[in-house]
Amino acid sequence: MISVITPVYNGERFIEACIKIVIEQNCPDVEHIIVDGGSTDGTVEIIRDYAEKYSHIRWISEKDKGQSDAMNKGIAMAQGHIVSFLNVDDFYEPNILNRVLELFQALPEPSLLVGNCKILDDDDQIKYINKPEKLKITTLLLRHSPFPLNPSAYFYHKSLHQRIGLYNANEHYMMDLDFLIHAVQAANTKYVDELWGNHRQISGTKTASLMQSGHHVTHLNQLLEEHKKKLPMWQRLQMELEGWFHVVKPKIAYYLKHLNQVPGKVITKLLRTST
Numbered sequence: 001m002i003s004v005i006t007p008v009y010n011g012e013r014f015i016e017a018c019i020k021i022v023i024e025q026n027c028p029d030v031e032h033i034i035v036d037g038g039s040t041d042g043t044v045e046i047i048r049d050y051a052e053k054y055s056h057i058r059w060i061s062e063k064d065k066g067q068s069d070a071m072n073k074g075i076a077m078a079q080g081h082i083v084s085f086l087n088v089d090d091f092y093e094p095n096i097l098n099r100v101l102e103l104f105q106a107l108p109e110p111s112l113l114v115g116n117c118k119i120l121d122d123d124d125q126i127k128y129i130n131k132p133e134k135l136k137i138t139t140l141l142l143r144h145s146p147f148p149l150n151p152s153a154y155f156y157h158k159s160l161h162q163r164i165g166l167y168n169a170n171e172h173y174m175m176d177l178d179f180l181i182h183a184v185q186a187a188n189t190k191y192v193d194e195l196w197g198n199h200r201q202i203s204g205t206k207t208a209s210l211m212q213s214g215h216h217v218t219h220l221n222q223l224l225e226e227h228k229k230k231l232p233m234w235q236r237l238q239m240e241l242e243g244w245f246h247v248v249k250p251k252i253a254y255y256l257k258h259l260n261q262v263p264g265k266v267i268t269k270l271l272r273t274s275t
Helices: 015-023 043-053 067-077 096-104 137-141 160-164 175-186 206-213 215-230 233-257 263-273
Strands: 002-008 030-036 057-061 082-085 111-120 126-130 154-157 188-200
Touching (some): 002 015, 002 096, 015 030, 015 043, 030 043, 030 067, 057 067, 067 082, 067 175, 082 096, 096 154, 096 188, 111 175, 137 175, 137 215, 137 233, 160 175, 175 215
Parallel strands (some): 002 030, 002 082, 030 057, 111 188
Antiparallel strands (some): 082 154, 111 126, 111 154
């Protein structure tokens, strides 16, 4: 079974569409766990109405300590061996849950399974597609490859939390990224070049506001530096080598492309490009 967990607070605008997205997946082996933080708009009424009609919906509504706390509550409730988080304003591509369940049959436990994700603006226009092809910890921390950007496009065995713990309740902005840094070091990782999820970057939301303020980059760099310091020495050395090669590689490619030129001119050109 796959447990789709949706944390929500005052999400009246999107909650019904979110519930319908899971229903329309037509997956017979799914439960949808909705963790409401004590909404004061019409969110709870919508959840209650659908839960009375669909037995796969389980929910609670109570105050929490933030999104990470709500996510951890959902994990505690989950009965499935595979976990997915679907934020209230995000959505899956059609028939993704059945596809994921099929792929997990061939994966060892615990595994992290990652697909591609469309990043949308306020008008649901595509800004770009997130393709996290390289999931090695050193490559990710060096930012030579993108992180999986949204949980609508990645899934994992619930047992992974037995190895790395739950989401950091003190992290209110980048709990997903913090989790992924731990996850790629502890799980079998598999990337599939297929479009699975859709993430809306909506003005006024918590993440969008952080990005617009410019604090997003600072917070991201602090988080990455904290995790770099925790790596064993051999991985830190590996990162140094990868970083060096990332700089040198284009210079080597330039040299090989211009072997027919006078060596002195090539060297001069290389020196200029390195400054």
